Amino acid sequence: MDDAKPLSISRQSLQRMPIYLENLKKLRAAGKSHVSAAFLAGELGLHPVQVRKDLAAVSSVDGNPRIGFALAGLIEDMEDFLGCNNANEAVVVGVGNLGRALLSYKNFAGYGLSIIAGFDSDPAVAGTTVHGKEIFSASRITELCGRFGVHIGIITTPASSAQEVCDAMLLGGIKAIWNFAPLHLNIPDDIIITNENLAASFAALSGRLRQQRDAPKL
Template sequence: MTDDKRINQMREQLPEPTLRRLPWYLAYVRLLLDAGVEYVSSTQIAKEINVDASMIAKDLSFLNIKGKTRIGYEVASLVHELQDFLGFKVGHNAVMIGVGSLGGALIHDSGLANYGLRIVAGFDIRHDVVGTTLCGIPIYDISELDQRLATLNAEIGVIAVPIDHAQEVSDLLVKAGIKALWNFTPFRITAPQDVVIQNTSIYAQLAVMYNRMGKQM
């Protein structure tokens, strides 16, 4: 079995809660790698990121990553395996739809490239931004989406538009051939089943935080 087939098979079997925790582990062991640490135990990881050690060991076992008795996991190998599995080493081109305060901030976030996401163009309707560049990224009129996507080789559309335009923009992206939508609006967009949707509403997260704060008061 090739490495790609093996990784795809593991992805199909991986529970989503585990998938959501793996980037936490990667972020921490990257710090260890930068600090020159060679080995780390699940107990050490658990202490730093507040996740049960047995859960960490179980999560990593889904990737066939096993630590050595009384030594732990080899940090460099763990970073490599997690990056490979999560797809962070493979570059994915994306277009930013809406380059206002949030969209502009995402374009400015050079850290996204460390996780395999390259925003290669922005699209908007405002005359004051269309035709300009932001961090070297060209901003086009949304009416040019079909035409531009043909040469941008982008497969992901990042959506940060006003809520009343969220579905309209999603439909345009799908029609243009985009395979995944990263939605930052609070509107629950819909798309064909073969299009991946990831909703990341900061407003929903605020609501959860405020609610939990209220329960503690």
């Protein structure tokens, strides 16, 4: 009766978890054995109570008044929580600069994440390898997603072909999509999606800068 965890965790919390994990590992590497929520909060510029709540949501043991959380256990719990030991695999469609960047990105491994293959419609690209991973023809998306048994698909194609790619992925059994193409994809309700519109992020940042500059004062 003491493993009763909240059934679901807020999206924002989830987003923060990998960041905690990274920091926890860094502390462990520095030889620490315990960490307090307050310390972590200071390190990351977050609110202490927020950190405490987040940690409590994943930790299998209670924190220790006076000394905080045992690092080792906390790291293990968080890795379990994030499924770091589950070898979460994905494929990426669209092997342009961005697709290449993702295929070569080293930080994924630390979370048990890996992109196992790529697809591209350009016959000059299909058949090559990037960072040791094979690139297949885009016509084989459905077939190979099914065969590989992957459930996460990454879309880094131009907007014009993204919906088509997405449909092919879904047919192949993809359940979660990380979409970098700047458009709204039509998908069934039970498919999970994260949209990563780089131009929109950039524009929003520049908009905030303007807003601050134009503000009378603070």
